[in-house]
Amino acid sequence: MGRKKGEQRARVVTALDQLRHQIGLALGAARNARTGAEHELAQRRLEQEVVRTGLERAVADPELAARMTTPAMAGVVERLATVRDRFYADWADGPRRLRELVATSAPGPAGAPPGEWLGRIGTDPGLSSPELWRIGDSTVDIGGGQSFDVAVPLLDASHLAITSAPNTRVTVDALVESLLMRVLSTFEPGAVKVHLWDIGQLTGVLPHFYALTRTSAVTVHDPTRLADLLDDFAGHIRRIHGYTMQAGHPSLRAMRAATGKRLEPWRVGVLYGNGEDLQPEQIRDIKRVASGALEAGMSLILVDVPTMLDGAVENVHVTAERTAVTSMTGPDLAVRLDPPLPASQVTAAAGRLAEALVAKQGGPRTFGDLLPTEFGTESSAVELRAPVGFHEGEPVDVVIGDATPHALIGGPSGSGKTNFLYALLGSLCARYSPNELSLYLLDFKEGVSFAGLAPGRKEESWLPHARLVGVNVNTDREFGLALLRFLTDELRRRSAAAKQHEVTTLSELRQQDPAGHWPRIVAVVDEFQYLFGERDSVTALATSLLEDVARRGRSQGIHLILASQDIAGIEAFWGKPAVFEQCTLRIAMPKARRVLAEANQAAVAAPRWHAVVNHESGIGHGNSLAHVPDASSGGVFPALQRELWQRYGSTSVPRLFDGAHAPVLAESSAYTALSRSDRPRAIVGQSIDVADTAHAVELSAAPGRNLAVLGTGQRDAVSVLDSAVRSVARQCAPGDVEFALACLVEQCTPAVTALSDELSSGGHKAEVVTTDTLTDLVTAWAGQESTARRILVAYGVDAALPTLEAKEPGKSSGLDHLRALLKHGPARGVHVLGWWRSVARLKDTLGFGGTDDIGAWAALDVQGNELSTLAAGQVVHWSPRPDRALFFDRTTLSAPEIVVPFRREEDSDD
Structure with a gap:
């Protein structure tokens, strides 16, 4: 046991010795x-x-x-x-390389000595900016000392933060003045706008620039309104970001490079502080502006504003007179700032730049200044963009695309709304061919604003881009409804094509289907509030359709331009803001109400012949004031129209619907397109539709294939029957049809005679029947078979009822035979086209057999409540209108529709 313990102790001691050695x-x-x-x-x-x-x-x-x-x-x-x-x-070669780099990156006034450029007017159009801007030089202690140029980035590249040492304000001002003068002298006048704000000075900021403050090149802002200035900056940045990103570009610089156009001037905001902290919300707003400013073509120069900016910032600390330390060169190199520019030369140069800018802006611009040098070269795949006016010589564009799909234009009578529409249409049509742009133009007010855009008696040309021109339709609200239905159908067609090609936008569809015809459609509806003027089914349906087009049209290239004198009273949109929210493009004429945002009063102060163009739903920061040239006086727009017509005249002729003039049958495409048919169609009247179509009754062998014209209006009744007979005759060869024209009202004699003569001259058999011989005719036709089709045209059937009712004992009366003809005639090729002067008299003629034998009817001055029994019992909303009729054919229509009776050529428009 003792030996075992000794061995254990020895092992412990050995382990401890090893541990001490390792430690x-x-x-x-x-x-x-x-x-x-x-x-x-x-x-x-x-x-x-x-x-x-x-x-x-x-x-x-x-x-x-x-x-x-x-x-x-x-x-x-x-x-x-x-x-x-x-x-x-x-x-050893570094300073030389730096000098070469600055010379390359800061060409012209950006880096050259002032004697080479000060006082001269820049010519650079402003498509790109120098990368660097000279501020001085520095020396490296190499081989006795070598100097090199010092320059800083600015436009599109960086902000600049300048801090000063005590008693160096003069040096700071000289530095800022030199930089700004280099920038303003590089580009053509108007390419750069400078905003000056000094917390301690009201008007004395950079006084040598005073001449430029009278132009748009330099603006001095109220030192007490920094918040307003920063809001303006933020709004400008949002606006630029909106349309650059919508066009697929990350910045204004990239968009300029892609399009080859300047689009927007650069903006430089110079903010002078005093070294003390600003309010927290002001610092927050400055940082917010700085974070997105460079991509929007804006650079900030902050002087003694203690804040750290986000993004690219170059720092310059002025340490003493003409000496500074910069972040470009590092803290160990002193920069000798360039000497101040001679005050007198700066003042003179500013005056020359101001004069050049005023001269460039010129006097009042003309409509011709809106037009491009080459017509029809632009593509509408992404958007429509066209200038509509000028502000300080620079064009003000209207952009219609995915970001701003629809426009709302407002202005009281005499404010220039019609002139603006002409300026907009002319500028668009000059830039885009009819393959890129299709126009549908509707004017509800009593006028002919758009009538000249379709071929007429005085002018053979037309606007090639127009597909539809509707004027004087204030009483034909259904025509506006027809346009909305057409746009909805077109939207459905485009959506189906987009789904087929697995795309979502028009630009993508055009890429995937280059062979397809996909122009952007712009529908202009002037005085659109008339469309919603009644609390009825038209208003309800129009509201629904308009909201649908407004909501879905943006992605399919279908755009609305809604114009009105006053939109305040449109009850149809109360509580339904969908349409107005989609109208992000707002144009307010002088004194316009309720077009811009409620707090935006820019239109109140707008001068005559100007318009406030706003792509930001009317918010104040989106305002652009444009002087609109005269586009509507005699000969101005027609000259452009003729030029476009000569270039594109082979395109289709626009459909003209003039609510104040009745159409002529011979000029109707529905009539001219008729050809020989075994089932002729009797045209009743022109449809109120986008296409130039007509309502007609097919005279087949089916029961009820007869037509009744109802009402006391003789002229319209005669016109309807005249159109029906002429159209049937056009579809039948001579000998294939027999006409019996029963003139039962004496006043119809001239019209009946003229129609009979025309039918006879065309080789058709036409017999004029009187009241005395009508009974014999219907008796004969009711009991005879004939190889030829027979058409009985009766003018004022109710006038002959006493005669037709007479009968001999044991025999059927003429009325009985007429009823048999109405019931059984169509199956044997016999049809009745008759005029009854009231619904009650038609029912007297039909007797107790009901109304099934009259399959189609056209009502004139008859109230809707009298027509329900003739319309399958449905409620008929109809109040008689001059030169209009309500038509119903139970085999083709689910509800009665309004038609425009064709005017007989013998009748005057009066």
Whole structure:
């Protein structure tokens, strides 16, 4: 037992000895490592001090020299000498390369001496900006000292933060003035706009620029309204970002490069502080502006504004008169700032720049200035963009696309709304061909604003882009409804094509289906509030359709332009803001109400012949004031129209619907397109539709294929029957049809005679029947078979009822035979086209057999409540209108529809 314990003790002692030995080794290694680290740290500290002081000056410093000569530090001097020699060998040509770099990156006024450019007018159109802008020079202690140019980035690239030392405000002003004058002198007038704000000065900011403050090139802002200025900056940035990103570009710079157009001037915001902290919300707004400004073509120059900006910022600390330290050169190099520009020369140069800008802006612009040098070269795949006016000589564009799909235009009578529409249409049509743009134009007010855009008696040309022109439709609200139905159908067609090609936008569809015809459609509805003027089914359906088109049209290239004198009273949209929310493009004429946002009163102060163009749903920051040239006076727009017509005249002729003039049958495409048919169609009247179509009754063998014209209006009744007979005759060969024209009202004699003569001249058999012979005719036709089709046209059937009712005992009366003819005639090729002067008299004629034998009817001056029994019992909403009829054919229509009776050529428009 004792021996076992002894062995255990020996093992413990041995393990402890080994542990002490390992600990000793570790402590020794740690001491050695610490000594090495302390030695290396001493070397690094000495190296840092020598580098900061400079090797030559360090040798002359007794303390540093003593440390450098110790054996432990010998390697430091050797290493630094090697690095210096290598650096000098590499950097010997550095200053020259820097000078070349600045010369290349800062061409012209951006880097040249002032004597070469100060007082001269820039010619650069502003498609791109120099990368650097000279502020001074610096020297590197190499070979006796070599200098190089110092420049900073600015436009599109960086903000600039300047801080000053005490008593250096003059130097700071000279630096800012020199930079701004270089920028303004590089580009053509108007390419750069400068905003000056000084917390301590009301008007004395950079006084040598005073001449420019009278133009748009330089604006001095109220020192007490920094929040308003920053809001304007933020709104501008949002607007630029909106349309650049919508067009697929990350920045305004990228968009300029892609399109080859400047699009927007650069903006430089110079904010002078006093070194004290601003309010927290002001600092927040400055940072917010700075974060998105560069992509929007805006740079900030902050002077003594203590804040750290997000994004690219270059810092310049003015340390003394004409001396500064910059982040471009680092803290160890002093920059000698360029001398101040001669005050008198700056003042004179500013005056010349101001004069050049005023001269460039010129006097009042004309409609011709809106037009491009080459017509029809633009693509509408992404958007429609066209200038509509000018502000200080620069064009103001209207953009219609995915971001701003629909427009709302408002202005009281005489404010220039019609002139604006002409300026917009002309500018668009000059830039886009009819394959890129299709127009549907509707004017509800009593006028002919758009009538000249379709071929007429005075002008043979038409606007090739127009597919539909509707004027004087204030009483034909159904025509507006028809346009909305058409747009909905077209939207459905485009959506189906987009789904087939697995795309979501028009631009993508055009890429995937280049052979398809997919122009952007713009529907202009002037005085659109008339469409919603009644609380009826038309208003309800129009509201629903308009909301659908407004919501879904943006992605399929279908755009609405809704114009009105006053939109305040449109009850149809109360509580339904869907349409107005989609109208992100707002154009307000002088004194317009409820078009812009409620707090935006820009239209109140707008002068005559101007318009406020706003792509931001009417919010104030989106305002652009445009002087709109005269586009509507005699000969201005027609000259452009003729030129476009000569270029694109082979395109289809637009459909003209004039609510104030009745159509002529011979001029209707529905009539001219008729050809020979075994089932002729009797045309009743023109449809109120986008297409030039007509309602007609097919005279087939089906029961009820007869037509009744109802009402006391003789002229319209005669016109309806005249159109029906002429259209049937056009579809039948001579000998295939017999007409019996029963003139039962004396006043119809001239019209009946004229129609009979025309039918006879066309080779058709036409017999004129009187009241006395009508009974014999219907008796004969009711009992005879005929190989030819027979048409009985009866003018004023109710006038002959006493005669038709007479009968001999045991025989059927003429009325009985007429009823048999109505019931059984169509199956034997016999049809009745008759005029009854009231619904009651038609029912007297039909007797107790019901109304099934009259399958189609056209009502004139008959109230809707009298027609329910003739319309399958449905409620008929109809109030008689001049020169209009309500038509129903139970085989083709689910509800009665309004038609326009064709005017007989013998009748005058009066």
